[in-house]
Amino acid sequence: MAHQIQQMAYVGEIPWHGLGNELTPQQPIEVWAEQSGMSFQILETPVRFLAESVGPLGSIKTFADQKVLYRSDTQDALSVVSNRYQIVQPCEVLEFYRDLTEVAGYELETAGVLKGGKKFWALARTGQSSALKGNDVVQGYLLLATSCDGTLATTATPTTVRVVCNNTLTIAVNGAVSAIKVPHNTRFDAHAVKQQLGIAVSQWDGFMYRMRTLAERKVKSHEAMAYFLRVLCEVDPNSSDLTNLTNERALAKVQSLYDGQGRGSELEAAKGTAWGLLNAVTEYVDHERRARSPEYRLDSAWFGQGAVIKQRALDTALKLVA
Known part of the structure; x- marks a missing residue:
């Protein structure tokens, strides 16, 4: 596949690569899941190997310390990870935003799948906005992304976008990036992450x-x-x-x-x-x-x-x- 992006959906302007399914605003999470390519599940199975033995087929053995993660829709393998690896499903990334979009005024703007399903994300506008001199407008966003191949912890990142050029910048508080990272040896708790993010998002005025x-x-x-x-x-x-x-x-x-x-x-x-x-x-x-x-x-x-x-x-x- 020529593109890392397997599928994505967006609201508003066509993304930089010209790919993706355009949605009208205020679509439900279920529509986002289908149109962004995030409606599959990540399944797991023990690692098995063929050992040499008497006979033409040998014998199939199981390696109990690791497991294979694969897609439910295509059966494509995604990665080999340890048994301690905690899977975050694509639907969990989108569900993270359900109450934020329905109650808190957030609006999903892009969501999609990278590297055939090994990495996926959703990005929502928070409703925060500030203008610098000359009407240089900066808006607040929240990015949630994760991977199933160990390359990225599940990460919630308060982000700014400069409207005139779509430049993105992670909000930093007192010199420290305010992203919340949940490693894959820990269960992803959306409620706990939102509680931590409440502190970071409240730093908008100080950052601006x-x-x-x-x-x-x-x-x-x-x-x-x-x-x-x-x-x-x-x-x-x-x-x-x-x-x-x-x-x-x-x-x-x-x-x-x-x-x-x-x-x-x-x-x-x-x-x-x-x-x-x-x-x-x-x-x-x-x-x-x-x-x-x-x-x-x-x-x-x-x-x-x-x-x-x-x-x-x-x-x-x-x-x-x-």
């Missing part, structure tokens, strides 16, 4: 206050280059040898995004500010960074190296206003 301070912080050209060197190359521009940088393409790209080519880079809040620096990096990671496909870029931007770069960009930007 910090973003406003970034929008007020004017940046000189040498500060901008120093920032990009620290974030993308992880070097100290004051002490390192800068003659053999390996990430020159990325440096040139983020500089151009910051200097006016980025979506929203000419808005008052971003032009020549630390907020503009941060968004040049997030736009690069979310939309421009080299990847085998847009789906691989999404996977990285939310769960992998791209997410690490964006967190470093936020931490480095906040140091400018400390």
